[in-house]
Amino acid sequence: MKKILSTLLIATMTFSLLTGCSSKENTNQNTENKPAEKDTIVMYTNAEFAPFEYFEGEKIVGVDADIAAEIAKDLGKELKIEHINFDSLVPSLVEGKADFVAAGMTITPERQEEVDFSIAYVESIQNIISKNDAPIKTMDDLKGKKIGVQLGTTGDLAISDSINLDDGDLKGSGSEVVQYKNALEAAQDLLAGRLDAVVIDKLPAEEIVKNNSSLSSVIFGDISESYGIAVQKGNKELLDSINKTLQRLMDEGKVEEFITNHSE
Numbered sequence: 020m021k022k023i024l025s026t027l028l029i030a031t032m033t034f035s036l037l038t039g040c041s042s043k044e045n046t047n048q049n050t051e052n053k054p055a056e057k058d059t060i061v062m063y064t065n066a067e068f069a070p071f072e073y074f075e076g077e078k079i080v081g082v083d084a085d086i087a088a089e090i091a092k093d094l095g096k097e098l099k100i101e102h103i104n105f106d107s108l109v110p111s112l113v114e115g116k117a118d119f120v121a122a123g124m125t126i127t128p129e130r131q132e133e134v135d136f137s138i139a140y141v142e143s144i145q146n147i148i149s150k151n152d153a154p155i156k157t158m159d160d161l162k163g164k165k166i167g168v169q170l171g172t173t174g175d176l177a178i179s180d181s182i183n184l185d186d187g188d189l190k191g192s193g194s195e196v197v198q199y200k201n202a203l204e205a206a207q208d209l210l211a212g213r214l215d216a217v218v219i220d221k222l223p224a225e226e227i228v229k230n231n232s233s234l235s236s237v238i239f240g241d242i243s244e245s246y247g248i249a250v251q252k253g254n255k256e257l258l259d260s261i262n263k264t265l266q267r268l269m270d271e272g273k274v275e276e277f278i279t280n281h282s283e
């Protein structure tokens with residue numbers, strides 16, 4: 020009996036030593052305020068951009084969600100994904116609400132002033148979607164037309180600049196840009212005849228066209244865009260880890276595989 024008691028005592032002491040030790044470690048980490056040391060890692064996205072992110076019921080899935088799961092796995096953390104409007108993603112990251120943003124987001128010099136980007140993991144280009152019975156294929160075709168875009172995206176910038184800048188191709192042509200919260204709403208207005216065209220990234224455009232037989236999409240312009248994952252400026256530790264995961268996934272052909280899986 021005595022022996023059992025003392026064994027129990029040692030076991031309890033060992034346990035409290037262990038827990039005491041780990042809680043001390045946690046306290047230290049918290050005072051150092053390292054976001055990467057938390058148990059959960061938070062990703063912000065705009066889940067209206069299939070195949071990169073979209074809702075499957077309540078769940079956010081897609082290429083970026085698959086990549087994020089690998090990032091979290093490599094960090095040994097739980098992943099939490101939150102959906103917000105695309106144009107709020109960078110400001111929210113700057114405010115520290117998320118650890119990273121993965122949203123088919125193009126690396127641009129303007130965004131690089133606010134956040135740091137990972138290595139590029141996908142190359143893209145803008146596409147024009149139009150109705151088969153009123154096809155629009157070129158910048159010239161867009162003259163005088165009503166064009167839908169997703170607010171705050173590179174497609175929005177390309178069209179808005181063409182209309183508003185003095186040397187813009189659409190300047191003074193009577194073209195009008197309509198900014199939507201997401202491209203799906205824009206596509207609906209295109210189908211309803213309230214727009215003549217929608218300008219968005221290639222794969223999401225192809226995804227929309229696939230689901231609407233009266234629409235087609237063509238490549239618009241020749242500016243290639245690279246997608247990157249964004250972190251808060253200076254969060255080198257997380258960025259290094261994200262880059263490592265991205266490089267591994269690209270070397271293993273996984274990014275391509277995720278794209279194929281979510282484009283079916």
Ligand code: GLN
Pocket residue numbers: 065068105122123124125126169171172173174220244
């Ligand atoms: N690649 C585009 C951009 O970064 C669109 C991204 C999106 O709509 N999710 O602006």
